[in-house]
Amino acid sequence: MRTLSGLGVSAGVGQAHALLVSPAPGLPTSDPSQGTEADMARIESALNKVADRLDERSMHADPSALAVLQATAMMARDPGLLTSIKSHLTDGHGPAHALWAAFDDFCAQLGAAGGYLAERVTDLRNVRDRAVAVMQGLPEPGVPSFDSPVILVAEDLAPADTATLNPDLVRGLITAAGGPTSHTAILASQIGIPAVVRCSEAREIEDGTPLALDGVTGTVLVEPDEAAVAELTSRANRRAEVLASAPEGDATLSDGERVLVLANIGSPSDAPTAKKKGAEGVGLFRTEFLFLDRQDAPTVNEQTEAYATVLKTFDEGAKVVFRTLDAGADKPLAFADLGPEENPALGRRGLRLSQVRTDLIDAQLEALAKAAEQTGRDPYVMAPMVATRAEAEWFSSRAHAAGIKTVGIMVEVPSTALRSAQVLETVDFASIGTNDLTQYAMAADRLQGELAELLTPWQPAVIQLVKATCDGAGERLIGVCGEAAGDPLLALVLVGVGVRSLSMAAGKITAVKATLSRHSLDQCRQIAEAALAASSPEEARKAALELADPSVEVLVS
Ligand code: PEP
Ligand code: MG
Secondary structure, eight states: OEEEEOEEEEOOEEEEEEEEEBOOOOOOSOOOOOOHHHHHHHHHHHHHHHHHHHHHHHTTSOHHHHHHHHHHHHHHTOHHHHHHHHHHHHTTOOHHHHHHHHHHHHHHHHHHHOHHHHHHHHHHHHHHHHHHHHHTTOOOSBSOOOSSOEEEEESOOOHHHHHTOOTTTEEEEEESSOOTTSHHHHHHHHHTOOEEEOOGGGGGOOTTOEEEEETTTTEEEESOOHHHHHHHHHHHHHHHHHHHTSOSSSOBOTTOOBOEEEEEESSTTHHHHHHHTTOSSEEEEEGGGGGTTOSSOOOHHHHHHHHHHHHHHSOTTOOEEEEOOOOBTTBOOGGGOOOOOSOGGGSSOTHHHHHHOHHHHHHHHHHHHHHHHHHTOOOEEEESSOOSHHHHHHHHHHHHHTTOSEEEEEEOSHHHHHTHHHHGGGOSEEEEOHHHHHHHHHTOOTTOGGGTTTTOTTOHHHHHHHHHHHHTSTTSEEEEOSGGGGSHHHHHHHHHTTOOEEEEOGGGHHHHHHHHHTOOHHHHHHHHHHHHHOSSHHHHHHHHHHHSOTTHHHHHO
């Protein structure tokens, strides 16, 4: 047995055989033709194999995934495609290049058609990558088909791959790359699949190897013996006991102080799950997740429907926060692309992009106001990446003009945290995005796994910025919706510096509620003081753990 370690980013223990997710191999460097007829036979056989595998996979899929997989299989069998490939072969292309060129033609046609058809480009590219891999005798890229429990092992996973995974069959995710706040990690914990990222030794794991993982500690056991799995499981059981003690209703500290515990969601369908897992509302709806694969801007009506669905899911008076489009940097949107930039994370992203594409923000605000009218609810609406008072004012007057009553901003830029008294003057609430706040405070790209040590929100500088935000906020409700809020121990620190609303992946709610209920506000303040006095993230965490209730240990290490 070998023990590997990575970063645990989504709680839970999983045990199953490894299923390797191969990256798309791309075009071969050598692609000789064996004559049109032989080439066509090879191409047709590769496409049929891809189609057959998709069909086979569809037989085990749920109804919505079934339709998608069958439609994709039909693309691979499209006779028009073969005609086009043949003409590229006769133009002198090698077989893989001819197939690639024909797909490119189809993609261009669909892209130009716009709307629903344009969205099929992604599926076509997926068929192309699979077929080119099969022609080279390589495993198909992406998540291969499977019908028994697996642990997926990949270099990294695209958010689109993660979003469609079935937690009943996928018992865990292990990636060699990726960071703790990558959107793939966030999606995994939203779906409830244990996940470990930044486990570089995962590159050596072979297909079919028995594995076990703990998505809290980041431990991966390769060919585990029974005793090791038993220990992993026993800790998981002790954890389960603590979790079972979490209060069912609203979250309070042991002295009765209220703290809102909310969920981060990426689509209306996440809302009922979040509610079931104990969320009182939504602290962050990442609205851009709705449109990641769209080629054209969503209409006001379709947005209204999505937003109204979320509002109706929660009780009247619940806090439901919509973040306006946070496009750019790690979340590029095809319809909101302002062109290449040297440093996208420092460029025109978030609100800066909305200030250029006022059509997009106005449509979104109109949709939110309509959803409010339709449901009789009062949505909280906030803008991402606000750096100055002028930007906050720009957003708040635009949102009010559109009919939004409760307007806020995200605190993700150190300048806003340091000047919160001034920047927050024209808004009603704020939510601290500790993922970006850490990235910008530590000048460390959040997508770069190697920088994980700098990127932890346990950095005393980050905790100090959270405190500065709360200190300057007056009576305004300050929340945290970055991943920090879902760390039970760090949640105590956040409450200790003045945060009263914590929003997290739904899978983390119970652990945070259980932990909050075992501590008083005084204890949280002492824990926060100790963390702030520390000179490194490790020291801060250790100091907090020493002062916290002993039950917290099993939840966080
Ligand atoms: C954050 O930056 O902490 C945040 C919540 O926003 P996102 O992760 O979507 O950038
Ligand atoms: Mg952010």
